[in-house]
Amino acid sequence: MILHELISLDLLRLVWWLLLGVLLTGFALTDGFDMGVGALLPFVARTDTERRIAINTIGPVWEGNQVWFILGGGAIFAAWPPLYAVSFSGFYLAMFLVLAALILRPVGFKYRSKRESAAWRSGWDWALFVGGAVPALLFGVAVGNVLQGVPFHLTNALMPIYEGGALGKLFGLLNPFGLLAGVVSLSMLLMHGAAWLGLKAEGPVAARARRFGTVAGIVAAAGYALAGLWLAFGIEGYRITSDVPANGPSNPLYSTVERGGSWLMAYADRPWIALAPLCAFLGIAMAVRGLRAGREVTTFLWSKLAIVGIVSSVGLTMFPFILPSSSAPDSSLTVWDASSSQTTLFVMLVATAIFMPLILAYTAWVYKVLWGKVTEEDVTGSGHSY
Template sequence: MILHDLISFDILRVIWWALLGVLLIGFALTDGFDLGVGALLPFVGKSDTERRVIINTIGPVWEGNQVWFILGGGAIFAAWPPLYAVSFSGFYLAMFLVLAALILRPVGFKYRSKRESATWRTTWDWALFVGGAVPALIFGVAVGNVLQGVPFYLTPDMLMPMYEGNSIMKLLGLLNPYALLAGVVSLSMLLMHGSAWLGLKTEGVIADRARRIGSIAGIVAALSYALAGLWLAFGIEGYQIVGEVVKDGPSNPLFSEVVRGGSWMDAYAIRPWIAVAPIMGFVGIALAVMGLRAGREVSTLLWSKLAIFGIISSVGLTMFPFILPSTVDPSSSLTVWDSSSSHLTLFVMLVCAVIFMPLILAYTSWVYKVLWGKVAEDDVTQNSQSY
């Protein structure tokens, strides 16, 4: 028996679908509070020293947290090549905006304290705000568009995806009402998460302001998430595979027959257990908001993480087995069963993941243990190495 035959092709596809979700959730759980803190910076920090304290709560860890983002992109490239090709082509301008915003973060950290000028530092503070708020919003907008479907189709030879409209029209098309609502869910969720982090890592007026804003953000996240769910249930058509589903067949989406119809929420009738995901989302938000108002620290951050885990996983579980549906040609829609790499590729990647992911988790845990504790004003005013 060939070694990679120990795990069947269909099982490997589901494993890598789940691992992709783990990587994306891992990014949201870790770098998500970095984005939230950046978006909160101009509003929570009123003086230069306070803003330096806020920046130094994430300064030592943000680069390591982006490992999950890089791993997620690499996993899409290697495990789901059609998804990589279609999404990176169709969402090119949106991704360019995200990357441009993310570039502002290291530049802002590096240059903010180079001059004593208040105007100079305030400018970079707003650059850090953009570096946090824009990605948080655009990631949610992308998810909202995925749930609605993307206007692409595959050529018969599978050489390239084709899109309707020019680049500007595609970008404007992404900014539709439902996608913007999903962006509000994402942004408010990460603002709550960033507030929970600041409540853990700071003290005094900074922590108090962060908790007040985080409580409001949590309420907005819960209301917008509920509204997005109702809209998805009653206002957006779902997708269905008709005919026999070949789970271990070739990776060619055009071999499957997909039609639009019904609702994405039909998945909850077929697999009732997936309701645990949105329940975790709402419970996590409620307990995080209560923790922020009560001034609790570690538990609040954990509840915020539970909310993020539930909200993001609810999207994947609701759509399964679809990964990226097409509004132009439903049969071009990408699913778990027909858009992966080969059996051998997925197996080799799984072996690498089993070896290296525990090392990444162990190292990350060690870093957070070393950096445990609050950042006080004396830490930034008396340390020449701080931001």
């Protein structure tokens, strides 16, 4: 028996669906607080020294955190080619805005302190704000649109056709539910960034971050609850009405999909997935409580739990769908019919088993070395600070 045949195709598909969720959650947990700090920068820091303190809490780690974003994109490209083709073409302008905003971050970090000019530094501070707030908002908008279904269809040759012009695609994403999901994403990461500043900064910066983080957490909880009610009563779900062999070919057109009912019917079929939203609400509540009480490490951990709950609730609710089609439901992409080949998934799994522990070990080592608060003396007395 060939080695890769030791693991069945259906199991490999399920494993890579889980790994994709892990990578995207890892991105939200790590680069999420970077973006949250950037989006909070104009509000928690009033002097140049205070802004430098906030920036230097994330300066040494943001590049490593962004690796999770690259890994997630690479996993989509290699493990789920149809998903990559449809989402990156349909969301092209939105992705362009995200990448443009993310490009502002390294430039802002590197150039901000090159000149003493207040106007120069203020301009780069706003660039860091855009680099944090815009991706945090648009990632949520994208998730909101995925839950509603994306207007695409597949030809008989499996060529994806996305309906609407370039600007129509962009402005079509900015619908009410998509914007609500964006608000949930932004407020969630603002809370996470505030928890990080409470852990790594001190004085006025940490105190202001806790106040803003408390408000952001309340907004995140309210928005998440409203989104759940909207999904229950205002947005149709998707369901497969034909037999789909989990070991079958990667051809979405082999299955029959219908719209109707609610996404939340998944909780009746798989009651255990209710743990995800419970973790989300519990994490937000305890993070807000910790921010108000001035706790540090536990607040940051509770914030992480909230993010895990929110992100995982989306994937678990939609399973087995990964990108439903609103205009041609039979073209919807699912875990069972939109993957790469068995050999590709197996080789990728072996590579992941080798390199993922190395990435985690290096990341843990970096955070251990850089543990501790950023003080005013650190940023004014060191030539290596931003």
